[in-house]
Amino acid sequence: MDMYSHLLVFKSKVKITGEIELKTPLHVGSQRSIDPIESDNPVIKDIKGRPFIPGSSFKGAVRSAMESLLEGLNKKVCHPTEEEYCINNKEEWRNIEKVLKSDLCILCKFMGAPYLASKIKFHDMPLYEEDQDLSKIFQERDGVAIDREYLSAAPKKKYDFETVVTGTKFKLQILIDNPEDYELGLLFTVFDLFNEGLFTLGGNSSRGTGLIEIRISEIERWNAEELKKSFEENAGKIEPKKENVEKFKEATKEAFKKWIKENKNKEG
Numbered sequence: 001m002d003m004y005s006h007l008l009v010f011k012s013k014v015k016i017t018g019e020i021e022l023k024t025p026l027h028v029g030s031q032r033s034i035d036p037i038e039s040d041n042p043v044i045k046d047i048k049g050r051p052f053i054p055g056s057s058f059k060g061a062v063r064s065a066m067e068s069l070l071e072g073l074n075k076k077v078c079h080p081t082e083e084e085y086c087i088n089n090k091e092e093w094r095n096i097e098k099v100l101k102s103d104l105c106i107l108c109k110f111m112g113a114p115y116l117a118s119k120i121k122f123h124d125m126p127l128y129e130e131d132q133d134l135s136k137i138f139q140e141r142d143g144v145a146i147d148r149e150y151l152s153a154a155p156k157k158k159y160d161f162e163t164v165v166t167g168t169k170f171k172l173q174i175l176i177d178n179p180e181d182y183e184l185g186l187l188f189t190v191f192d193l194f195n196e197g198l199f200t201l202g203g204n205s206s207r208g209t210g211l212i213e214i215r216i217s218e219i220e221r222w223n224a225e226e227l228k229k230s231f232e233e234n235a236g237k238i239e240p241k242k243e244n245v246e247k248f249k250e251a252t253k254e255a256f257k258k259w260i261k262e263n264k265n266k267e268g
Contacts, residue, residue, distance in 0.1 A: 010224050014184065015240070016174040017218040019128055020053065023211040025139060025163035028057050028202040041161035041203075046126070049134060051164045055122035058201065062122075063111050065190045065199040073260055076105045078113065086113070110183045119183070121175045128169035139165050163209055172214065185256025188249045191216075219243040 028051075029041050043051050070077045078086055086104045104113075112118025140162055176184070191214045193199055200210030220240035230238050 011178040012224060013222045014176045014179055015218075015220045015222075016172070016176070016216055017220075018172040018214065018216040020058075020125060020170045020172050021213045021215070022164060022166050022168045023197070023213055024166055025209045026053075026168070026202050026212070027161055027163045027204045027209050028053055029161070043138070043162045043164055050127050050130065050132075051137065051168075052127065053125040053170050053201070055124045058125065059111070059118075059120070059122040061199065061201045062187070062190055063107065065193060066107060066111070066186060068199075069186075069190060069193065070106065075260075075263065077107050078105055106183065106186065110179075110186070119177050119179060120187070121177075123173040123175075125170040125172055128171050132168075137165055137168060139163050161204060163204075172216075181252045181255035182259035183256075185252035185254065185259070188216075188253055189256055216245050216249065219245050219248050 026043075027041070028044050044054060046052055067077050067079060076086075086108050104116075107113075108116060110119050112120075176187075190199070194201075194212055194214055197211050201212050202210045204210070220242055222238075222240045226241070227238060
């Protein structure tokens with residue numbers, strides 16, 4: 001991998017648009033409330049009191065799912081939560097040309113690492129219908145700590161947490177710089193696994209929350225050569241190429257499968 005194929009030179013950009021629908025309630029918390037009339041653990045909300053899914057939360061869930069999948073396929077991956085990266089020396093990370101020529105794992109290259117920007121950007125996801133009745137969108141659920149000795153509810157350990165109700169939809173928008181087809185295939189493969197219920201989003205998933213359905217409605221691609229041609233021809237509005245969503249997804253997933261086979265005897 002060189003600088004051209006990463007981010008320092010524009011090669012291509014892909015924009016993915018769609019929606020996320022909750023198949024079970026969702027809890028993405030903000031901070032513990034000290035208001036006695038509020039839930040102990042409210043969900044994160046915007047300035048108007050509407051719930052949203054932070055792009056950082058979704059990216060974290062997607063990266064975690066990618067780590068799990070790739071580890072299962074015997075591929076080398078880095079674990080940011082354990083501060084384990086392909087390159088652990090901070091001084092080496094500062095030498096970008098040396099870093100890009102080294103044997104980085106697919107997650108460091110695609111999702112980012114210290115001193116190496118992520119190719120993929122997840123926007124915050126607001127409600128799909130912004131004028132929804134907020135009185136019908138929140139639900140409080142009870143939780144209780146279990147006494148391991150008596151296998152019953154521990155005294156004075158009851159709490160509650162706020163969720164967004166099943167069926168709520170959020171707008172999805174993702175931008176990806178200079179993606180390889182196999183990287184996109186990894187992303188869409190993980191989306192399929194979320195849809196199958198194998199991975200969850202948000203907290204309290206052991207209590208039945210966090211199942212989601214990811215639907216892609218539009219995929220647009222900008223290409224450097226096509227942009228150059230448009231500039232040379234003094235084109236007016238520059239339009240991206242609109243991909244056939246299903247064909248594009250299947251083609252990139254096949255590219256990911258091919259990458260797995262070609263790297264069968266390699267670590268990453």
